[in-house]
Every structure is written in C-alpha cells, then in structure tokens.
Amino acid sequence: MPDAIKILVADDHTVMRSGLKLLLEGESDFEVVGEATTGGEATRLCAQLQPNVVLMDIGMPEMNGLEATRVIKKENPSIHILVLTMHRSEEYFFQMLEAGASGYVLKGAETGELIHAIRAVAQGDVFLYPSMARRLVQEYLSGLEVTPSSEPSLTPREREILRLIAGGYSGKEIAEKLVISPSTVHSHSTNLMAKLNLNTRHELVRYARDHGLLP
C-alpha cells in the first residue's frame, strides 16, 4: 500500500478546520498531520511536519495564506499548496498561483471535488476549480490576442532578411541571394535592430528563433 498523503489543514475557521480534519481522515490514503490557525503557524508546522499537501485558507490572522504560501514554497519547494477559500476574486486567484499554489478550490465545492483535488496536487498535478480555471483560460487567450499587436510590424523584406541572418548568412551572401546591394542589406539590418530594440546580430538571431522565423 502506498504511503498516505500527509495533509496540513491551515484555516482559522474553527468549525471548518475541525470538520475538514474529520472528513479527510475518513479517506484511507489521507493522514491529517497537523492543523494551523494562522499563516505563521502553517509555515512553522510545514518545516516541522513536512506534509505533502497544505490545505491553505487565504484570510488568516498574523500571516495570511498568500504570504504563508510564498514562505513555504521558498523553504520547502516540494510541499504542494492547495488553496481552499471563499474568495472568488481574480486578484487572489492569480496572486496565489504566482506565489506557488498548485490548486485553487472554493469552499462551495463538493466534498468529492476537494478530495480529488488533494490527490491531484499530491501527485504534482494542478487542480483548479472549474470557474477559476475558466478565468485562467480567458486570461491566457486575452494575452494571445494582445501579443501580435504589441509586436513591431516587419515588412516582408525585413522578415526575409531576418530569416537569412538567423540562418547564418553573411551580409554579402544575403545581398547576392536577394540580388540587392550589401549596403541595402546593412540598412535593413539597422532598421530591424531599431524596430526590435536590439543591438547585435546575435540578438537578432535569438529573436528570430524565439518568434519562429528560422529558415
């Protein structure tokens, strides 16, 4: 039988914390190794008990769940943080993910969802409550929409020259290939660097590689 998943419950709400402990102990593969009522206590108990998963509330006295997550992930990167909160706001959601949380579950969840989430994050997976996952996808898609317009627009000739530079061709070789003068190639290269805010040929090559412009 595999080792039980060691869980620390960090929540200042007395009924929730005690009730959750009893609920989770009903699962044969779970072991609740500790309870914390503040973020500071959670960080201390993590160092002492080395749980696999911390069930982390956000609003707690002394040190909130966000700060506690940052501290725990810095000191014990292998501990997985699963946020269990009333907060539906995007601000908390993204801040907790940035702090290193592996999952985000709302207290409105079904018990089965919470149990599934604990097992998922214990395995190193990410679990996001469906409504919060949708926000993450929306954020990602909006980022995709913004990216192209924020990139400098290159002319077809500039893109062609950038591709050849990235392909290792010299200025003279590019001039011969495109049947233009070396000074014209040099002029295009200068424009490229100015548009892309780059300073060297090496940076041009790296830009082309990062943007899928290799020949």
Added chain:
Amino acid sequence: MKISIVFVIWTNPLFLESIRALLNHPEIQLVGDSSDVSQAQKEITSLRPNVVIIEGNPDGNPIDSETLPILKSGPRVIQMNMGDNEIYIFQHQHRTLVDAKDLLTIILEKGDVE
C-alpha cells in the same frame, strides 16, 4: 440520556459535511438537512428538532424574513457562516402576561449571556 435533535440548513456542501462530521456524538441526532429554506421549514415542522443550525451569509443578517418563521416554530436556532468564527444563538420565547408586574419581571430577568 437526553438526545438533541438537530436539523441543518446549508449553502455550501463542505459546511454541511463538516457539521455532519462534528455532530457525530451519542447525544446528538442529525435528523435532516436542506439547502432550500422553504423545504426546510416544512421538514422542521414535521421533524420538530430542538436545534436548527443555519449556514448564513457572512454579509447578511443573522436572522431574516425566511428564517424568522423557523425561529418562531420553537427550536433553538444557531446561525453561523464559513467566513468567520462568530456564532449567533436565538431562542424564541412566548409567555402570557397575567399581571403587569410580569413585564417587569421579564425585563429584570438575567439572560443566558451577561
């Protein structure tokens, strides 16, 4: 052994499950639960619990127009929420005045909490 009969009105499933786990006690019998207040009122009338636990909204009133009829029907009402550790306890009492002095007696009575 006196058994307390308890009914739970809930909003969040985890609240109900946590309460259910905590009420596992030989002197407590959880007779029912509902997430619908109207349905709960009918079941409370039928099941006649001593105590009704209500999961309230952290930003709402402890007792509102929906829960007042439950309080009037007799059980002790314990209202709590998942946002903080505050707990509100309500007990409806009904008496008939025989003498005007009875009013003074009631006013001067010490409550459960000083």
